[in-house]
Amino acid sequence: xxITTILFDLDGTLLPMDNExxxxxxxxxxxxxxxxxxxDSKALVDGVWAGTYAMVKNDGSCTNEKAFWNKFAEKMxxxxxxxxxxxxxxxxxxxxxxxxxxxFNENTVRIVRSLKNSGYRIALATNPIFPAAATESRxxxxxxEPSDFELYTTYENIxxxxxxxxxxxxxxxxxxxxxxxxxxxxNDVGEDMVAETVGINVFLLTDNLINKEKKDISVFHRGGFDxxxxxxxx
Numbered sequence: 001x002x003i004t005t006i007l008f009d010l011d012g013t014l015l016p017m018d019n020e021x022x023x024x025x026x027x028x029x030x031x032x033x034x035x036x037x038x039x040d041s042k043a044l045v046d047g048v049w050a051g052t053y054a055m056v057k058n059d060g061s062c063t064n065e066k067a068f069w070n071k072f073a074e075k076m077x078x079x080x081x082x083x084x085x086x087x088x089x090x091x092x093x094x095x096x097x098x099x100x101x102x103x104f105n106e107n108t109v110r111i112v113r114s115l116k117n118s119g120y121r122i123a124l125a126t127n128p129i130f131p132a133a134a135t136e137s138r139x140x141x142x143x144x145e146p147s148d149f150e151l152y153t154t155y156e157n158i159x160x161x162x163x164x165x166x167x168x169x170x171x172x173x174x175x176x177x178x179x180x181x182x183x184x185x186x187n188d189v190g191e192d193m194v195a196e197t198v199g200i201n202v203f204l205l206t207d208n209l210i211n212k213e214k215k216d217i218s219v220f221h222r223g224g225f226d227x228x229x230x231x232x233x234x
Contacts, residue, residue, distance in 0.1 A: 001178065001180040001181055002181065003120070003181060003182070003183055003201065003232065004120065004121055004177060004181045004182075005120065005121040005122075005123065005175060005177050005181055005182045005183075006115055006120050006121070006122055006123070006182070006183050006185060006232070007123050007124075007125040007171065007182055007183065007184045007185065007195070007200070008112070008122065008123070008124055008125065008126075008185050008186070009125060009126060009127075009184075009185065009186030009187060009188065009191075009192050009205075010124055010126035010135070010138055010139065010142065011126065011127075011138065012186075012187040012188065012205075012207075012208035012210065013185060013186050013187045013192075013205050013208070014105075014108055014112070014124075014139075014142045014144070015102055015103070015138055015141055015142040016102065016103030016104065016105055016207065016208055017101065017102045017103060017208065018101070018208070019210065021101050022098060022101055022102065025097075025098045025100075025101045026095070026098055027045050027048075029090075029094050029095060029097055029098060030044065030045075030048065030090070031044060031045070032094070033086075033090050033094055034083075034086075034090075037083065037086075039076070039080075043075070043076065044076070046075065047071075047072050047075040047076045047080075048072070050071050050072065050074075050075045051067075051068040051069070051071045051072040051075070052068070052129055053071075054067045054068060054070065054071035055067050055068050055128070055129050055155065055161050056129075056161045056164075058159050058160060058161060058164075059159070059160075059166075060159040060160050060166060060170070061159065062159055063155065063156060063157070063158065063159050064128050064129065064155035064156075064158060064159060064160075064161065065131070065155045065156045067159070068129075068155060069081065069084065088131065088133065091130070091131050091133040091134040091137070092133045092137075095133075095134055095137060096137055099137075099141045102138075102141055104141070104142070104143060105142075105143075105207075105225070106143070107225050107226070108142070108143070108225050109142075109143040109144065111225045111226075111228065111229050111234070112144070112148070114229070114234050115232065115234060116148070118234050120232075121150055121175065121177070122148065122149055122150060123149055123150050123151040123152070123171065123175060124139070124149040124151065124152035124153070125153060125162075125167075125168070125171055125184060125186075125192075125195075126138075126152065126153060127153075127161055127162045127191065128153040128154050128155050128157070128158050128160075128161060128167075129155060129161060130154065130155060131154060131155055131156060132154040132155075132156055132157075135152060135153075135154045136152075139152065150175065151171065151174055151175060153167075153171070158170060162188075162191035162192070162194070163190055163191045163194045165194060165195075165197055165198050168184070168194075168195045168198050168200060169198055172198070172200075178199075179198055179199030179200045180199060180201070182195075182200045182201060183200070183201040183202065183203055183232070184196075184200050184201070184202045184203070185202075185203045185205055185228060186202075186204070186205060187204070187205040187206070187207065187208045187209055187210055188210040188211075189204065189209075189210065189211040189212075189213070189215050189217060189220075190210070190211070190212055190213055190215075191210075192204070193215075193220060196220075201221075202220055202221070203220070203221045203222065203223075203228055203231055204217055204220040204221070204222035205222070205223075205224065205225070205228070206222050206223055206224065207224055207225075
């Protein structure tokens with residue numbers, strides 16, 4: 001079947017980054033903003049991780065936003081909910097300072113725009129553990145606009161996370177495409193290549209490769225963005 005739709009991961013794929021370095025910077029900014037309000041530094045970080053785990057385990061019965069805040073409030077105390085607007089503001093403001101630890105690949109922008117110009121539908125299958133504001137910022141750091149993507153997942157608009165295959169099924173449903181029409185492009189073997197199990201074609205981006213389980217990557221179409229362009233005949 002002809003490929004019509006390309007799904008892209010964001011962090012480490014369209015947006016070059018070292019995940020560990022980014023995470024360190026993110027938590028540094030979060031602590032700088034909220035520790036002065038009286039929150040314990042370690043408890044804050046532990047609470048965010050607990051909320052993130054709740055999103056990863058979410059079964060679609062609620063949005064990831066609700067799953068996160070339910071667990072975060074359980075860990076931090078119900079009073080944290082009064083500061084949710086401050087967290088929303090953080091992602092619009094201070095969060096953008098994390099851009100300095102991310103890269104930029106001009107070739108990536110060129111190839112994605114060539115795909116769009118060639119008639120491919122383009123969607124962003126980024127793990128939806130951040131609010132829309134943070135996702136839209138990271139889209140812009142990578143050289144795009146949110147409007148460049150037919151769909152992008154955020155913690156407000158979906159109730160699954162990678163590597164849950166239901167996440168990919170939900171994307172297929174929303175785009176109204178068959179799995180065989182799609183290619184998932186990502187740098188994380190465990191989170192992105194799992195799309196293959198629901199019938200989606202996959203391409204492993206080996207720049208910023210993440211392969212925690214040391215899987216054999218020779219079974220995947222793989223390479224850099226120039227190799228992706230060859231794979232898709234653009």
